[in-house]
Amino acid sequence: MITHQRRAKRLSPWLARLLERRPLNVAVVALANKMARTAWALAAHGRSYQENYGAQAA
Secondary structure, three states: OHHHHOOOOOOOOOHHHHHHHOOOHHHHHHHHHHHHHHHHHHHHHHHOOOOOOHHHHH
16 A cells, blocks of 8 residues: 555655654554554444544544
8 A cells, every 4th residue: 555655646644754754664564553443443333434534523
């Protein structure tokens, strides 16, 4: 996913900031963890994925 987003020049802001601060292998593990937590939360609460869901709460 990271390689694909880099080629398309569409890194998410979260991932871009992480890659500035941490080595690639650390960013890969962090992204996998974030995706696993998202998948668990969606399954546990019976919801479907909505991009920028958390950004709506201000």
